[in-house]
Amino acid sequence: MSLLVANSLTVSATLDGEHVPVIRDLSFSLAPGKVLGLVGESGTGKSMVGRTVAQSFPPGFAVSNGSLSFASADLVTMDTEARRALLGREIAFIPQEPLSALDPVMTIRAQFDEHLARIGVAARDRRERMLELFEAVHLPRGAELLARYPHQLSGGMCQRVLIAFAFASRPKLVIADEPTTALDVTIQARIVRLIAEMQERENTAVMFITHDLRLAAQVCDDILVLYAGRTAEYGSACNVFAAPGHPYTRCLQLANPAMRKRRELYALPERMPGLRAYNAITGCAFAPRCPNAISECTRAPPPLAEIGASHFAACIRAARTADIAAAAVSPTENRAADATILDVSGLTKRFASGGLFRRFELTAVRDVSFTLRECEFVGIVGESGSGKSTLARLIVGLEEPSDGRIAIVGRQMDGSRDAAEHRRRHVQMVFQDPQSALNPRRRVGGIVTQPMEPSGASREDRLARAGLLLSEIGLPPEVAMRYPAQLSGGQRQRVNIARALCAVPRILIADEIVSGLDVSVQAQLLNLLAALRRERQFSMLFISHDLSVVRYLCDRVLVMYRGELVESGPTEQVFATPAHDYTRTLLAAVPPDDPAEVWQALSA
Amino acid sequence: MNALPRWLRSARVLMGLTIITTIALIALLAPFIAPHDPNEQNLISTFLPPAWVKGGDTAFPFGTDSLGRCVLSRLIYGARIAMTVAIVASLGAMLIGAVLAHIAGYFGGTLDWLIGRTVDVWMSFPPVILSLILMVGLGIGLRNVILAIVLVDWTRFCRVLRSEVLVVTRRDYVAAARLIGFSHWRTITREVLPATLPLLITLVSLEMGIAVIVEAILSFVGMSVGATTPAWGQMIADARQYIYDSPWSLIFPILMIFVTVLGFNVLGDGLRRTLDVRVTETQRT
Numbered sequence: 001m002s003l004l005v006a007n008s009l010t011v012s013a014t015l016d017g018e019h020v021p022v023i024r025d026l027s028f029s030l031a032p033g034k035v036l037g038l039v040g041e042s043g044t045g046k047s048m049v050g051r052t053v054a055q056s057f058p059p060g061f062a063v064s065n066g067s068l069s070f071a072s073a074d075l076v077t078m079d080t081e082a083r084r085a086l087l088g089r090e091i092a093f094i095p096q097e098p099l100s101a102l103d104p105v106m107t108i109r110a111q112f113d114e115h116l117a118r119i120g121v122a123a124r125d126r127r128e129r130m131l132e133l134f135e136a137v138h139l140p141r142g143a144e145l146l147a148r149y150p151h152q153l154s155g156g157m158c159q160r161v162l163i164a165f166a167f168a169s170r171p172k173l174v175i176a177d178e179p180t181t182a183l184d185v186t187i188q189a190r191i192v193r194l195i196a197e198m199q200e201r202e203n204t205a206v207m208f209i210t211h212d213l214r215l216a217a218q219v220c221d222d223i224l225v226l227y228a229g230r231t232a233e234y235g236s237a238c239n240v241f242a243a244p245g246h247p248y249t250r251c252l253q254l255a256n257p258a259m260r261k262r263r264e265l266y267a268l269p270e271r272m273p274g275l276r277a278y279n280a281i282t283g284c285a286f287a288p289r290c291p292n293a294i295s296e297c298t299r300a301p302p303p304l305a306e307i308g309a310s311h312f313a314a315c316i317r318a319a320r321t322a323d324i325a326a327a328a329v330s331p332t333e334n335r336a337a338d339a340t341i342l343d344v345s346g347l348t349k350r351f352a353s354g355g356l357f358r359r360f361e362l363t364a365v366r367d368v369s370f371t372l373r374e375c376e377f378v379g380i381v382g383e384s385g386s387g388k389s390t391l392a393r394l395i396v397g398l399e400e401p402s403d404g405r406i407a408i409v410g411r412q413m414d415g416s417r418d419a420a421e422h423r424r425r426h427v428q429m430v431f432q433d434p435q436s437a438l439n440p441r442r443r444v445g446g447i448v449t450q451p452m453e454p455s456g457a458s459r460e461d462r463l464a465r466a467g468l469l470l471s472e473i474g475l476p477p478e479v480a481m482r483y484p485a486q487l488s489g490g491q492r493q494r495v496n497i498a499r500a501l502c503a504v505p506r507i508l509i510a511d512e513i514v515s516g517l518d519v520s521v522q523a524q525l526l527n528l529l530a531a532l533r534r535e536r537q538f539s540m541l542f543i544s545h546d547l548s549v550v551r552y553l554c555d556r557v558l559v560m561y562r563g564e565l566v567e568s569g570p571t572e573q574v575f576a577t578p579a580h581d582y583t584r585t586l587l588a589a590v591p592p593d594d595p596a597e598v599w600q601a602l603s604a
Numbered sequence: 605m606n607a608l609p610r611w612l613r614s615a616r617v618l619m620g621l622t623i624i625t626t627i628a629l630i631a632l633l634a635p636f637i638a639p640h641d642p643n644e645q646n647l648i649s650t651f652l653p654p655a656w657v658k659g660g661d662t663a664f665p666f667g668t669d670s671l672g673r674c675v676l677s678r679l680i681y682g683a684r685i686a687m688t689v690a691i692v693a694s695l696g697a698m699l700i701g702a703v704l705a706h707i708a709g710y711f712g713g714t715l716d717w718l719i720g721r722t723v724d725v726w727m728s729f730p731p732v733i734l735s736l737i738l739m740v741g742l743g744i745g746l747r748n749v750i751l752a753i754v755l756v757d758w759t760r761f762c763r764v765l766r767s768e769v770l771v772v773t774r775r776d777y778v779a780a781a782r783l784i785g786f787s788h789w790r791t792i793t794r795e796v797l798p799a800t801l802p803l804l805i806t807l808v809s810l811e812m813g814i815a816v817i818v819e820a821i822l823s824f825v826g827m828s829v830g831a832t833t834p835a836w837g838q839m840i841a842d843a844r845q846y847i848y849d850s851p852w853s854l855i856f857p858i859l860m861i862f863v864t865v866l867g868f869n870v871l872g873d874g875l876r877r878t879l880d881v882r883v884t885e886t887q888r889t
Contacts, residue, residue, distance in 0.1 A: 398779055424785050437776035441798045451784040453794075503784065 002029035003071060003205045004053075004173055010065035011048055011057075011229075013275065020278045022061065023048050023229045028222075032172065033203040035196075037220030037237065039213050039252070041518040043272055044226040046209050050175045052076075053207075054087055070173065089119050092166035094176040094195070098158035098183075102150035108161055109146035112168075119169040133164040136201075137194055156187035160194065167198045174199070177209045184383040185545055189589040189599070192219055211518060213252045217241040217595035225249045228273055228285035231304055235311030241595050245313025247290045247321050254326045255523035257552035258593045259575070265552065266326040267527050268520040271488060284315070292320050341426075341539050342372035342395070342507055347404035349390055364390040366563040367404070372507065372539050379550030379571065380543045381586060382560035388543045389432075391560070392509050395541070396429045409506060428505035432512040434492035438484040444470075444495050445480030451503040469498040472535075474528060490521035494528065501532070508540045514549060526553060547590050551575055559583045611878040620809070620871025627864055631683040638677040639665065642834040646672030651850040669839070669853045670846055678834040679860055685828075685835045686864060689749055689819040694811035696754035701761025702804055706792055708762070709769025720766070723759045731756045732821055739827040749828050753815050761807055765800060772799040802879030806872050813868030820861050836861050 011023040023045045030036045038046040051057055052068055053075060063076045070091065075083060095101040103111055109130070116126045127146075134142030137160045150158055159179060166174055176195060180188040196219065199206050210216050216223050216237065223240040225233040225248060233246040244250040254266030268289050273281060283298035284290070290297065294317070302314045315321065349365040365387045372378055380388045393399045395406060397413070397420060406413045409426050413419050431437035438447055445466040452462055467477045473494040484492055493513060500508055510529075514522045526549065529540075544550050550557055550571065557574050559567040559582065567580040578584045591599055611617055630637065652668040653660045660667060666676040708719040735752040742748040772778065773796060781791045822828040823837030831838070836857040843854035 396783055398783070421785075424783065429780070429783055431776040431780060433776060437780055439775075439777040439781075439795055439798075450781065450786075454785050454787070454790065499780065499784075 001031070003032050004030040004068070004207070006049075006066070006068045008066040009049075009052065009063065009068050011045075011052060011061060012064040013058075014060040015276060018279065019064070020275055021064070021229060022275065022278075023052075023226075025066070026226075026231055027066075028224055028231075028234060030173070030205045030207060030222075032205050033199070034222065035199065035206045035208055035220040037216035037223040038207065038209045038226060039211065039216045039223055040226035040232075041211060041252075041272060041520060043274070045229040046211075046226050047177055048229075050093070050177050050207065050209060053091060053173075053175060054093070055080075055083060088115070089169045090171055091173045091175065092169065092171040094159075094162055094166050094174060094179045096178040096181055098155055098162050099150060101162055102158055104150055106149070107146065108148055108150070108153075112146070112161075112165065115165050116168060121168075129168070130164075133168055134161075136167070136198065137161075137164045139164070155183050156191065159183060159187075159191055163191070163194060163198065167202060167204070170202050171204060173205045173207065175207045175209070178211070179208075180215075181211070185547070185589045186383055186585055188215075189591075195219075212256075212591075213241070213249070213519075214256055214591045214593065214595075218591045218599050225252075228278065228281070230285060230301070231312070231314060232286065233311075233313045234304070235308065235313075238595060239308055239311040243308070243311075243322065245307040245311065245318040245321055246286075246315045247292050247317075247324055248286050249313075250321050250324045251289075251291075252519055254324070255519040257523075257526070257548040259548050259551060259587075259590055260593055262552060264326045265523040265526055266324070267523040271490075291324050292317050339374045340371045341374045341409055342541075343405075343407040344371070344395065345369040345405050347391070347394060347406065348402050349387075349394055349399060350402045363563055365394065368560075368563075368565045369404075370558055370565065370568060372541060374506070375533075375537055375539055376556065377533065377540045377542060377554045379554035379557040380541060380560060381545065381547055381550055381557060383545060383586075385562075386560040387563035388560050389511055390563075392429065392511050392541065392543055396427055396509055397423050398429075425503070426505055427507045427509065428500040428503060430497050430500045430508065430510045430513050432515070434484070434489065434496045437496050438492060440484055442483075443480065444482050444484065444487070447484070447495060448480075448498040448502055450499055465502065469502055472501070472532070473498045474524075488521075489517055490524060493517065493521075493525060497525075497528070497532075501536070504536075506538055508538055509543070510540060511543045512545065515544065515546060522549070529553060547575075547586060559586065611875060614874045614878045616870050616874025617878065618874075620867050620869075620874055623863060623867030624871060627683055627867065628687055630680055631687045634680045634684055638674075638680045639663070640674035640677040642673065642678045642681040643832065644673060644677075646674075648672065651846065651853075653850070653852055657852075666856055667850070667852050669842055669850070675839075675853050675856055678839055679836070679856055681834045682836045682839060682857065682860070683864075685746065685823075685833060686816050686819060686861075688746065689753065690812040690815045690864075690868070693750045693753035693757070693815045693819075694808050696750065697757040697811060697815075698761050698804065698808050700754065700758040702765055702800075704758070705762045705765035706769050706796065706800070709766045710773050710788070710792055710796060712770075712773075716766075719762065723762050726759045727763070732818070735818060735822065736825070736827055739822060744827060744830050746829050746833075749819055749822060752822070753818050756818075757811060757814065760811065761804075764807060765803065768800050768803050769796060772796050775799075802875070806876040806879060809868055809872035809875055813865040813872070816861060816864050816868070 006026050006028050009023060009026040010021050012019045013022050028036065038049055040046045052063060055075065067074045068076055070086065112130050113126055116129060121129055130146060131142045134145060139145060139157065139160050179195065180191050183191060195206065208216065208220055220237045223235065223237050224231060225246060227248045232248045233240055233244065240249060244253060251266055251268050255268060257265060270289050273285060283300055284302050287293040287297040296316065302316045304312045304314045307313050307318045347365055347368045348363065351362045351364055368391060380391065382388050390399065394401050408423055411419060411422050413423060445463060448469045449462040449466050452465065463480065466480045470477055470479055475491060475494055484495065487495065514525050530553065542550060542554055554571050556569065557571045558565055559580065561582045567574060567578065567583045574583060575587065578587055646668060649661060649668055650670055650672040652664050654667045655662045655665045664674050666679065669675060704719050708716040735756045738752040738755060739748060742751060778791060778795050781795045819828060820837035823835040824841045826841065828837065829835055839857040840854060843850065847854055
């Protein structure tokens with residue numbers, strides 16, 4: 001007996017008077033106690049499924065066909081009162097952004113109380129129930145926690161509180177929409193484990209929405225891969241992951257850098273069609289990006305065919321999917337020369353904070369020493385708050401060190417004008433968020449050649465240089481005349497990289513430049529960086545919280561923990577035989593490449 | 605792509621611009637369109653009602669005041685003072701306020717503290733009283749009215765703009781510009797200013813409305829341009845004594861102030877809605 005059943009569910013949006021099916025013919029069933037993963041890149045419509053359950057659509061969106069039934073009652077045709085009675089009691093949600101899901105001006109207790117009152121817990125039992133639930137989600141000192149405000153808790157704690165909220169009513173179904181995306185890697189494993197634990201205890205069904213196929217393979221019983229609003233593949237997690245039938249699933253898998261074996265990343269070309277293009281698609285929506293596509297693929301949408309035991313894929317050439325492969329990469333050809341290009345020793349940064357009377361100091365970076373050789377890629381890993389971004393800002397000169405020395409290409413940074421000029425010539429930085437790092441009022445051509453501006457280069461010179469830089473980062477020359485808002489996230493990040501490369505720096509510092517991007521875009525960017533490295537001579541400090549990315553790109557890795565450098569060494573060595581406990585924790589937090597393997601972080 | 609910029613396609617902006625341009629044209633062409641000299645007295649025909657009311661005279665379309673001066677002509681000449689003050693004073697206030705706001709918001713630290721506290725102290729004086737005191741000290745005259753308004757109202761620009769500058773300065777593209785080798789001056793003018801400009805323009809158009817009101821208040825109490833130059837506030841003050849005998853000469857200047865301020869406010873509101881990225885961005889998504 002299934003709890004949640006979708007039967008050829010279609011959700012349409014009205015865009016400029018035209019009806020566009022955002023989700024088309026979606027069918028699945030979710031049994032009690034099972035976990036269904038909805039996987040796909042951003043824009044595939046995976047969140048729309050969660051919204052359909054609550055019937056909370058953006059303006060212009062509505063269910064136009066099919067049904068979605070919960071315990072045999074159709075959620076689409078159900079009247080609002082009846083649905084409201086279900087939501088929060090029988091069906092609960094775990095949101096993506098824990099901090100924005102809690103009211104910042106109410107204490108945890110007030111919010112929890114409100115929720116418990118709504119689900120009908122008697123006033124005198126509420127406090128006890130709250131403490132009981134906090135214990136269940138492993139939140140220590142629950143009594144103290146009740147008096148706190150959301151901003152006094154970390155992101156991970158907020159997410160635990162929200163999980164406690166969600167399971168408070170012993171719901172039959174929990175919908176978790178990217179519950180770990182906004183959190184650190186180390187916390188991700190704990191949150192996932194917690195959801196699994198709660199789910200087993202209450203025999204709850206969980207719909208787990210995520211863009212990370214590897215994570216879904218670990219957590220879910222069944223996986224449904226969505227592409228452009230249609231089911232690309234549906235089957236048990238083991239089958240889907242071990243023998244993907246749809247090329248899209250296979251490409252997603254290959255776009256994710258592996259933790260064990262280093263191989264070339266398969267970068268899906270182009271982008272998924274936008275909503276407005278849906279109606280123009282005649283055949284398989286994935287065909288334009290598919291390495292296996294033949295002319296027949298564009299004729300009619302492929303039907304969902306059974307390719308194995310309850311394993312379905314919408315591909316007419318599903319048998320050939322396994323042929324898609326990314327070339328193996330020889331372990332980083334060690335091209336790093338011996339010359340030291342950046343020498344940091346005893347670097348310390350303290351921030352003074354607090355008011356006029358109660359001042360205290362916070363040490364963001366403590367006594368960090370390392371060197372960077374010519375043409376070497378070094379990764380810096382650590383969770384948020386470990387001081388890795390501060391370290392980057394110290395090296396490029398956006399912050400002044402409290403203590404310690406930085407030498408760049410043989411020159412000490414002593415705060416003089418000459419030293420600053422020297423630093424500017426040799427070091428450039430790529431910022432994390434291209435949205436904020438690109439001036440929305442400048443054209444791309446102006447942005448990438450910005451370093452030429454102070455010297456008063458002519459318009460022709462700049463345009464010529466812009467064309468050259470754009471071709472180097474794989475964008476067509478006409479992009480030079482566009483504004484950043486007209487580009488996709490991945491394209492913007494490329495522009496961001498191009499600007500840093502314009503001045504031909506010898507050291508590039510990249511602060512989390514691939515986090516927050518889809519795996520396919522991430523793979524494109526990582527391959528771009530690897531290609532640039534082959535063509536140009538530069539060293540890079542690559543800051544990331546994603547270990548598999550660092551594993552793919554870097555020769556050496558530095559592990560930071562609470563402002564200190566706790567481990568450093570060649571990537572292979574650190575990943576194979578981590579010496580520090582923290583490094584081991586970080587490594588264990590990444591879901592393994594093969595779902596058959598035991599994810600230690602889950603079982604521990 | 606449409607040929608017209610977004611802000612010109614807004615009904616509010618068009619309406620505001622129409623009102624303001626009309627009044628500005630009237631002010632510019634005053635000597636040609638005014639039927640009489642604004643100070644010409646005609647003691648035989650005092651308190652004439654407008655021409656369309658019984659007892660009116662077509663020679664004085666809007667009637668006459670207590671000294672038999674033509675109300676229409678005085679309104680037309682009064683527009684000159686109102687518009688001059690509105691434009692010059694608000695631009696002056698904008699200049700001081702914007703420069704200080706950018707310095708405070710961009711550099712932060714002690715400079716920010718110093719400018720912030722100055723604004724605090726400045727704003728704790730009641731604005732109308734402060735400008736009255738300034739007028740007493742400076743003496744009457746057009747230049748001094750403008751100066752008084754500038755000295756009182758720059759704080760408004762400074763405070764609002766500073767927070768905007770602060771937000772923009774924290775953007776990574778400003779840090780990127782510094783890393784690339786932009787000087788502070790170039791960073792402010794090329795990276796920060798374009799982002800704060802929409803707010804600046806909006807504030808200026810709202811300030812123009814405020815300047816018209818302040819000038820009217822000052823001339824109402826006789827602390828503005830002097831008795832020989834016609835001004836709307838002064839006309840209200842004159843007509844106030846005869847409100848029961850001749851309400852018309854009171855109503856017209858009030859209407860003029862109302863329409864002018866409305867024009868500036870509608871324009872400012874329209875500009876805010878179309879230029880402010882925070883409003884337009886949320887609408888687009």
